[in-house]
Amino acid sequence: MEKLSQSSSFIHSGIFLKALLVLFIGLGLTIASILYVNHDLEQIALQNLKTINLDIETRIEYRLTAHAQLLRCGVALFASSEKVTREEWHDFYLKSEIERNLPGILGFGFAEVIPPKQLERHIQKIKEEGFPDYTVWPAGKRETYSAIVYLEPFNWRNRRAFGFDMLSEPVRRKALETARDSNMAILSGKVTLVQETNEDVQAGTLMYIPVYKKNVPVKTVQQRRAAILGWVYSPYRMNDLMKGILGHWESNREGHTYLRIYDNNTTDNQALLYDSNHSQKRPGNIKMSRSMTSSVDFHGKMTKSSISSH
Secondary structure (H helix, E strand, O other), X not given: OHHHHHHHHHHHHHHHHHHHHHHHHHHHHHHHHHHHHHHHHHHHHHXXXXXXXXXXXXXXXXXHHHHHHHHHHHHHHHHHOOOOOHHHHHHHHHXXXXXXXXXXXXXXXXXXXXXXXXXXXXHHHHHHOOOOOOOOEOOXXXXXXXXXXXXXXXXXXXXXXXXXOHHHOXXXXXXXXXXXXXXXXXXXXXXXXXXXXXXXXXXXXXXXXEEEOOOOOOOOHHHHHHHEEEEEEEEEEHHHHHHHHHOOHHHHOOXXXXXXXXXXXXXXXXXXXXXXXXXXXXXXXXXXXXXXXXXXXXXXXXEEEEEEEX
């Protein structure tokens, strides 16, 4: 009986071990399957992120090129007219249907170069056009002045920039001088636009293309500096601009993808131009599981984008 009991115990023990082995094998296969599926899903997620990143990069490059072409059309208006009046500038803006074709642009303007000896005459001339409070600002003596004289739409926000001397501010001046010397469309660095108020303050940037005097040589840098008449330009509030570029991109991504745009080739918070997370007021402590960056080079001006998902 004792031998029979031992034999039965041994059989039961063997069955238990086999069952345990089968269980472990099953668990191992399940874990392996989960890891395989997770790896496959992660590769799909990364590929989707790459596709989204390329789509955004393409949209930004396309829009910057379109904006530069618009400004070139403004330059052509000066080249084809004896004198571009305020009314002509207004009509050109309306017929271009800029707000419909290129949504997100704050304005379409012209800033005139003013030699110091002509400053008072310039101010008086604009006053006589129906703007008795006009002046060039900020006040102070400078080697050369500029003033925003045309800016459409000429609404309450853009009126805040009327007469502003963009050469008086270092970031804008650098872009203005680079555009003047290169005869190219140039983006400024990050600025706070003078159109901003105390509400919904957005990071800003501007694009400039130089306008030269007619029938003068502009082949060299020195010739361009001597011939500069002013700049056709557009100011951009970055949240508004990116909304115009991306359209319904954010809502289509169901809140799982986040985009940041930086000034220059950096991801420093001080250089942050646009944050889709902030604009949508999503929680700031969301942990991102994957991300990638890319850069857009626009005539030597670098902007970096960082896209993340969870």
